[in-house]
Amino acid sequence: MYHQSSQHFDLEQDNANLGFGGGEPTSWxxxxxxxxxxxxHRRNLSAFSxxxxxxxAGNVDRLLFNDLVEIVPLVQSxxxxxxxxxxxxxxxxxxxxTPSRESMSYKxxxxxxxxxxxxxxxxxxxxxGGNEQDGGADGxxxxxxNAILTKEREELTELREKVEDLQKQLxxxxxxxxxxxxxxxxxxxxxxxxxxMKNQLAEKDLLxxxxxxxxxxLKIKLADKQAAVERLQWEATTSKNKVEKLHKxxxxxxxxxxxxxxLFESLSNDNYTLSDQGYDDITPDDAHLPExxxxxxxxxxxAQEAYMASIASAKEKQDEESISMxxxxxxxxxxxxxxx
Numbered sequence: 617m618y619h620q621s622s623q624h625f626d627l628e629q630d631n632a633n634l635g636f637g638g639g640e641p642t643s644w645x646x647x648x649x650x651x652x653x654x655x656x657h658r659r660n661l662s663a664f665s666x667x668x669x670x671x672x673a674g675n676v677d678r679l680l681f682n683d684l685v686e687i688v689p690l691v692q693s694x695x696x697x698x699x700x701x702x703x704x705x706x707x708x709x710x711x712x713x714t715p716s717r718e719s720m721s722y723k724x725x726x727x728x729x730x731x732x733x734x735x736x737x738x739x740x741x742x743x744x745g746g747n748e749q750d751g752g753a754d755g756x757x758x759x760x761x762n763a764i765l766t767k768e769r770e771e772l773t774e775l776r777e778k779v780e781d782l783q784k785q786l787x788x789x790x791x792x793x794x795x796x797x798x799x800x801x802x803x804x805x806x807x808x809x810x811x812x813m814k815n816q817l818a819e820k821d822l823l824x825x826x827x828x829x830x831x832x833x834l835k836i837k838l839a840d841k842q843a844a845v846e847r848l849q850w851e852a853t854t855s856k857n858k859v860e861k862l863h864k865x866x867x868x869x870x871x872x873x874x875x876x877x878x879l880f881e882s883l884s885n886d887n888y889t890l891s892d893q894g895y896d897d898i899t900p901d902d903a904h905l906p907e908x909x910x911x912x913x914x915x916x917x918x919a920q921e922a923y924m925a926s927i928a929s930a931k932e933k934q935d936e937e938s939i940s941m942x943x944x945x946x947x948x949x950x951x952x953x954x955x956x
Contacts, residue, residue, distance in 0.1 A: 623665055680768050684761070862939045866930060869946055873923065919949040 926942035 625900075677772065680765075680772065683768075684764060687764065824892070859934060862930070865939075866927065866942070869927065869942065872946070873920075873927070877920070916949070916952045918944070919952055923949045 923942070923945035926938065926945040930938040930942040934937075
């Protein structure tokens, strides 16, 4: 009610500012005081009260109610078209708000019916009395308002059904989108897992190749060590043979040394004297022995001591150097023996 009254007040203010029908007592949009006995005034009040009661009882949407309020001036202009001789000229200047597209379609379809029904009403108003004219106008206004409301309610019901269908379709599409999003997320998860597995496989392949390279290096090193061991075994065998040979030589040297020792002892004997036989009685075997002085004997003793020391060192160390020193000492001693 407050919204309708404020809208009616706004329409009256706009008409007063624009100068449309401001001084006419029959204009229901003017801000002046209307005549209480005017039929137009009574019809306006009746139509306004009926439309308000119907709207409140039907609980109509505000948008539909606003469209209905915009239609009322058109209905009033059709009813009061011939009330005065100059109303036709002023009827085109009635100010109304621009209706919406849906209300325009409603007005176009309902205008034909109202134009067809306005002629009998006009005749009744011309022929009948004032009370009958007012009653017919009120009935027509109520009938047209009820018809419009009924039609708008039906269309509103259809629109609500369509909205519900659209909402259902929207919900279904939302479910489909959610399912597609879930599938997409699952596919992305599978792709991520696959990428991780590929990365792990590449890492394992790289590790396997590195292990194979290390194994090849170890095989090469093992072959080198085996060759070194074989070489050491060969060297050990050779050294063993050399040691055995040196032992044999050492035994031979010891035998020779024993014979030389006996010879030296016999030569160094101070009690050695020539026999009483003459020089001519010397056997031929002793004729080849030269004379040995004391200096040669001392040198032979030194060579003998050096040889004995080298033999002892060779027995203790058993290496090539000590064995070679013993061999040199033997040769040195042999040189003295051969000279003697």
